[in-house]
Amino acid sequence: MPTRVLVPSGVLGLGFDREALARGVAARPDIICIDGGSTDSGPFSLGAGQSKYSRAATKSEWRALMLARAEAGVPLVIGTAGTCGTDSTVDWMYDITAELARELGQELRVARLYSSQPAARVAEAAAADRVTPLPPSPELRLEDLTNIVALAGAEQIQAALETGADIVIAGRTTDTATIAALPLSRGDAAGGAWHGAKIGECGALCSTNPTSGVILVDFDQTGFTVEPLATGARCTPHSVSAHMLYENSDPFRLFEPGGYLDVTGATYTALDDRRVRVEGSVWVPGRYTVKLEGARxxxxxxxxxxxxxxxxxxxxxxxxxxxxxxxxxxxxxxxxxxxxxxxxxxxxxxxxxxxxxxxxxxxxxxxxxxxxxxxxxxxxxxxxxxxxxxxxxxxxxxxxxxxxxxxxxxxxxxxxxxxxxxxxxALNHVMVLDDPMSAFRIEVSEIRTEVPA
The missing domain is CATH 3.30.70.600 (Ribosomal protein S10)
Incomplete structure (x- = not known):
């Protein structure tokens, strides 16, 4: 059986087609994944530890996704919560989740994956020659940074899912990690898992109707299939293959924790006027490193x-x-x-x-x-x-x-x-980890609906 991932939008707070989301839930996904932010809007969110999106918009969209999760009976995962993925924005997102759970009468197990890094940990790694600059990179000066985060990969999301969480609220992650995690843990093709995650990271941006948001990605042992769910939206070999160029300097390679994706030999085939099948992507394992971001x-x-x-x-x-x-x-x-x-x-x-x-x-x-x-x-x-x-x-x-x-x-x-x-x-470096979880921590909370006496 393929692993079916429902992606409602490229980012929480940007909006999505509610009818398309309902079609996605009816298609019986195995997991719902959405991104919560990035560095696109500059360093303020990371420096201040604040979301750039309004709480009201975030709560409105998260409410719809929590209802979709309950109907589908599958985990709901958000990466880079609160735009920047600091511990403070993970807790901000958790407060919204707990508030909605009480309003909706939902009982939930919520796993919080924290990505913030103490400066002392990074300094110790640097002293051991385990921190490497990426070009262009500023001088490594840690004493005046207001926030440092490490970008989690699939392994950290997998660990959070293994807690049995209904909802995973992750700190800073790579854009692809939340989508790739479940297919990889189920033994689907690693190249296809990472490639499909890259194509699906921004939702319907890989389609002819980029603002519609909602897509389905099916992963299996030879590749993946992507389909937009909004009426009139289509995926084409061109729209899908072009997304490898999005926020990526190399159209054929994408670096992630633990290796890189090589799509040099990938093929893109239109199955019909909506769906595209991709095969031939290769995952190349390497040293396990996580990217560091910091602001001052x-x-x-x-x-x-x-x-x-x-x-x-x-x-x-x-x-x-x-x-x-x-x-x-x-x-x-x-x-x-x-x-x-x-x-x-x-x-x-x-x-x-x-x-x-x-x-x-x-x-x-x-x-x-x-x-x-x-x-x-x-x-x-x-x-x-x-x-x-x-x-x-x-x-x-x-x-x-x-x-x-x-x-x-x-x-x-x-x-x-x-x-x-x-x-x-103030940081554009990678840090070597012997254990993928050594720079991250997970907290699990049970949210119970109070029953009137």
Whole structure:
């Protein structure tokens, strides 16, 4: 019998087709797997240990999945809970689960897989030459990291499932681990398990209707078959094979804990107008390593936003910013005594180069230009003070000395906003483990519905 994995969406919080989910449950899956996050949105979630998704959206979608799990009678697994997979976001997800269990009257065994790493453990491994940098990699400096996580693989998910858990809430995992775990433990082809997990990691992104979310992946001893469940959605050899390029620098190899997937010899066959069959993928075992991710505070930020609508200023926005920036640096040094090395002041022109900055190679004639000033300093108080100092000049500074003082628009008052801590990624390394569980821990909780006396 094949191992059938139901994937409701590429990530919890992004939404999915509820009718397609019902079809998936009716297809009698062996497990329901969904991802909870990634590093796609930058280092803030990891640095702060917070989910980027709203609690309300998470609870709404998780409610539907908990009901689907109960109807199907199979385990429900989420990886990288709470966007970043720190211990704090695993517990955040557990609190939502316990709250829903009480509301739904469900009695559950919940396994929490924790992925956070104490700095001392990583330092000890580094001293033993068991931590290796990946390019590009920052200097290994552990003393000021706010959070460190290790990416769990299939073995850690398998250990959580072996507790008999109805629900597994995992910390940081590889995107594929939750999907590959059960097929691997059942003896399905290792190459097919990892390849199918890679194709299914983002739900229906491997189909012609990527926003529909829900797919089924059937694994067996020679490969896997993938099928989208939304009405009108189709998987094609092109849409499936193309997903090996998604977030992967090598279209033929994918590294995971304990080895790598090689799809050089894989074949993609359309079984009909919806399903694709894949065979020929190979798993190449290797040393057991887990990737490390870490974040640290890189400063504190304040932003300011003004809008240039005068045609003369909109057409000469870059020249205005260049002149303003030099003036402001002199004012900050004179009035606050800060050297350039003590802070950063950057202006991005929305409608001109806000996304790419100096790399922008397209030009246009916008009606208005938004001027976003970004101040980064050693403390929030310092960044806020710089923001207040530059405020009147960002809103009234002239393009030349012989022009009338201009007036610009600003969309909100005050024009400055304190953003708080700015985080940066500070680890891109792998750590060798002799035992896959040595850097992870599992806690199992029984959630019981109280019966009125």
């Amino acid at each position: 505070i890189a400063g504190y930020q304040t932003t300011i936003l003004a809008i240039l609508r005068d045609a003369h200023y909109a057409a000469n926005a870059q020249a205005w910013v260049d002149r303003l920036t030099g003036f402001l640096h002199r004012e900050i040094e004179t009035r606050m005594g800060l050297a350039r090395a003590d802070y950063m002041l950057e202006f991005r022109l929305i409608g001109v180069d806000a996304a790419l900055g100096a790399l922008e190679n397209r030009t246009g004639s916008p009606v208005e230009v938004g001027v976003l000033g970004i101040i980064t300093a050693r403390t929030q108080a310092e960044a806020s003070e710089i923001g207040k100092l530059i405020n009147p000049f960002v809103l009234h500074y002239p393009l030349t000395d012989d022009e009338d003082l201009p007036t610009f628009a600003f969309p909100y008052s005050p024009a400055t906003t304190d953003r708080g801590a700015l985080y940066e990624f």
